[in-house]
Amino acid sequence: NAGVMQNPRHLVRRRGQEARLRCSPMKGHSHVYWYRQLPEEGLKFMVYLQKENIIDESGMPKERFSAEFPKEGPSILRIQQVVRGDSAAYFCASSPGQDVHGYTFGSGTRLTVV
Amino acid sequence: QQPVQSPQAVILREGEDAVINCSSSKALYSVHWYRQKHGEAPVFLMILLKGGEQKGHEKISASFNEKKQQSSLYLTASQLSYSGTYFCGTVAYSGAGSYQLTFGKGTKLSVIP
Numbered sequence: 001n002a003g004v005m006q007n008p009r010h011l012v013r014r015r016g017q018e019a020r021l022r023c024s025p026m027k028g029h030s031h032v033y034w035y036r037q038l039p040e041e042g043l044k045f046m047v048y049l050q051k052e053n054i055i056d057e058s059g060m061p062k063e064r065f066s067a068e069f070p071k072e073g074p075s076i077l078r079i080q081q082v083v084r085g086d087s088a089a090y091f092c093a094s095s096p097g098q099d100v101h102g103y104t105f106g107s108g109t110r111l112t113v114v
Numbered sequence: 115q116q117p118v119q120s121p122q123a124v125i126l127r128e129g130e131d132a133v134i135n136c137s138s139s140k141a142l143y144s145v146h147w148y149r150q151k152h153g154e155a156p157v158f159l160m161i162l163l164k165g166g167e168q169k170g171h172e173k174i175s176a177s178f179n180e181k182k183q184q185s186s187l188y189l190t191a192s193q194l195s196y197s198g199t200y201f202c203g204t205v206a207y208s209g210a211g212s213y214q215l216t217f218g219k220g221t222k223l224s225v226i227p
Binding site: 099 | 116157213
């Protein structure tokens with residue numbers, strides 16, 4: 001049973017380019033979460049999605065960032081016109097429900113903006 | 115609001131015990147604990163629901179006082195493999211129609227021989 005799969009593991013983008021981060025949740029998990037982590041800091045909530053629905057995007061910057069979880073395929077976190085401050089590790093997690101379950105995290109995508 | 119963890123860092127010798135505390139100013143639905151090793155994904159340890167329960171996971175256990183909105187993680191007879199950063203995550207109603215898991219800044223635990 002594969003865990004949460006994220007790709008790519010490392011992504012380098014020049015300022016102004018677009019970054020697309022992918023996440024396939026664990027089999028049987030319909031709840032997907034994206035978190036951002038800066039070095040030596042905790043994980044900051046960005047967005048919570050279920051299939052075809054954004055449930056809570058209160059942690060997502062209003063501009064340049066978007067997320068989706070289509071009926072078919074992985075969840076995508078998209079960052080347009082990246083800036084140096086977007087450099088961070090982006091972790092995706094999934095769970096079978098929101099109430100009594102822990103989250104399973106993927107290995108993350110390390111985004112570097114040059 | 116982000117939960118507050120203490121201490122920020124602790125160094126233990128193998129076999130020693132440690133306690134990591136987590137407190138929140140919000141009414142909590144549950145508390146999660148995770149461990150993250152450098153360069154790796156956070157790994158789920160346990161979840162504590164409202165009810166003041168205490169749970170155990172090998173030699174690692176935790177308690178949750180919902181009245182005080184506090185949780186503590188207890189590590190006994192520490193092993194080298196316990197090294198890493200421990201995060202508490204507090205679950206509260208987000209106001210956006212769902213619950214949100216918010217992490218503390220973490221406690222860096224180093225176990226030395």
